[in-house]
Amino acid sequence: QVQLVESGGGLVQAGGSLRLSCAASGRTFSIYAMGWFRQAPGKERELVAAINWSGGSTNYADSVKDRFTISRDNAKNTVYLQMNALKPEDTAVYYCAARPSILQITTQADYTYWGQGTQVTVSS
Numbered sequence: 001q002v003q004l005v006e007s008g009g010g011l012v013q014a015g016g017s018l019r020l021s022c023a024a025s026g027r028t029f030s031i032y033a034m035g036w037f038r039q040a041p042g043k044e045r046e047l048v049a050a051i052n053w054s055g056g057s058t059n060y061a062d063s064v065k066d067r068f069t070i071s072r073d074n075a076k077n078t079v080y081l082q083m084n085a086l087k088p089e090d091t092a093v094y095y096c097a098a099r100p101s102i103l104q105i106t107t108q109a110d111y112t113y114w115g116q117g118t119q120v121t122v123s124s
Helices: none
Strands: 004-007 010-013 018-024 032-039 046-051 058-060 068-073 078-083 092-100 118-123
Touching (some): 018 092, 032 068, 046 068
Antiparallel strands (some): 032 046, 032 092, 046 058
């Protein structure tokens, strides 16, 4: 079992920045693929960014490319999402997800473990 706990969400003005963190329990974090997803009110949950076990391979939704950066620190069992130049349309609950794999995973259904989510609200 892996438990994921997100933190770092909050209220920020458009153009601002936030850094989300996802702390994972377990001793084998380094062989987990990790992803960040988000769900806005009335919309389906969507991929924001994904990263492979080493951090050497990443993938981003077109809507966040060049603004968001996913990274991980395997020594700290933590994955991060640095969000810059935030827009009101980035407002959503952000979820961290994990699956034992050395590959990068972008399909929501392929993830095994999910966090409870953290709210990000961007005001205009």
